[in-house]
């Protein structure tokens with residue numbers, strides 16, 4: 001029953017019908033070998049994050065380990081957060097995480113090698129609109 005309700009809430013959230021329940025989770029990415037990456041909040045709480053493939057890949061990007069980030073989304077269960085959006089925080093401001101290939105002039109939200117030339121991409125954070 002709880003699972004069914006959870007699905008309904010998430011579906012409604014994606015449709016934008018329950019904006020009141022949207023929450024912001026701020027903390028630092030903590031990656032540890034053999035464990036899913038978590039967000040550690042200032043209150044020393046740990047949250048595992050589920051989200052789209054870009055959010056989950058960024059959570060696991062070693063370049064972002066230890067960084068302060070903010071997630072928009074919903075607390076799905078104790079210690080679990082469903083993220084709709086992920087931002088890095090610099091000087092208190094939100095940034096969108098991108099990866100730039102200088103050779104192909106391709107920008108993506110997926111960490112790792114360039115989808116085109118398979119070269120290294122450069123982490124670039126752009127001020128969030």
Ligand SMILES: [Zn+2]
Pocket residue numbers: 101102103104105106114115116117118119
């Ligand atoms: Zn490339």
